[in-house]
Amino acid sequence: MLARRPDTGLPLCPSCLETLVRLVPPWCERCGLPRAGLPVACPDCSRSRPRFDACRAVFAYAGEARSLLLAFKHGRAFELAVPLGRAMSAAAVLGGVADADLVVPIPTTVLRFLRRGYNQAALLARVVASTLGTPLEGRALRRVRDRGSQGGGSRAERARRARGCFAVVRPAAVAGRRVLLVDDVVTTGATASECAGALKDAGAAWVGVLAFARAVPGL
Secondary structure, three states: OEEEOOOOOOOOOHHHHOOOEEEOOOEOOOOOOEOOOOOOOOHHHHHOOOOOOEEEEEEEOOHHHHHHHHHHHHOOOHHHHHHHHHHHHHHHHHOOOOOOOEEEEOOOOHHHHHHHOOOHHHHHHHHHHHHHOOOEOOOOEEEOOOOOOOOOOOHHHHHHHHOOOEEEOOHHHHOOOEEEEEEEEEOOOHHHHHHHHHHHHOOOOEEEEEEEEEOOOOO
């Protein structure tokens, strides 16, 4: 279900807040996309099950939510990490993914980190971990291959580009643990699924995904 909700705590004027589209139940129990009826797996997740156990986001990736993320990700608006991360923490509680042992950011490439100077997912993960009172494990997961930006391309193409790009470098930190993966935006879920697969192959008991925004078909 989609709902327009202005009570976000985000630095936006009232008219901009009204344009935000919050993601609320009912949704697919796994990927978190809105769907009518009971919270069971959507057709996409039934056909091609992602490796993560649940994915939740605060808003649809459109309008002012997209503008906020672009300012944060490319405009060096670091001050947005706190309100965005706090909104994500609230969504984690409401979405049933807050019961985790560790918070782990989805890693970026070394080249992208050097070019940008920061990993936006790591900044958000720090706020989420602090707000939820969950330990942050920022070095458990590493990007070991770079097949280019995930922007554009079909679901299958994104999955192909993400395959084999991530590795757990501290298996002991995640073995038997419930892990909450944090990213700024989820589009098809290919990157999140690949990261979750690496964590589960290293022994993680459960992997949830939390993002500020989620691409929703039709928006």
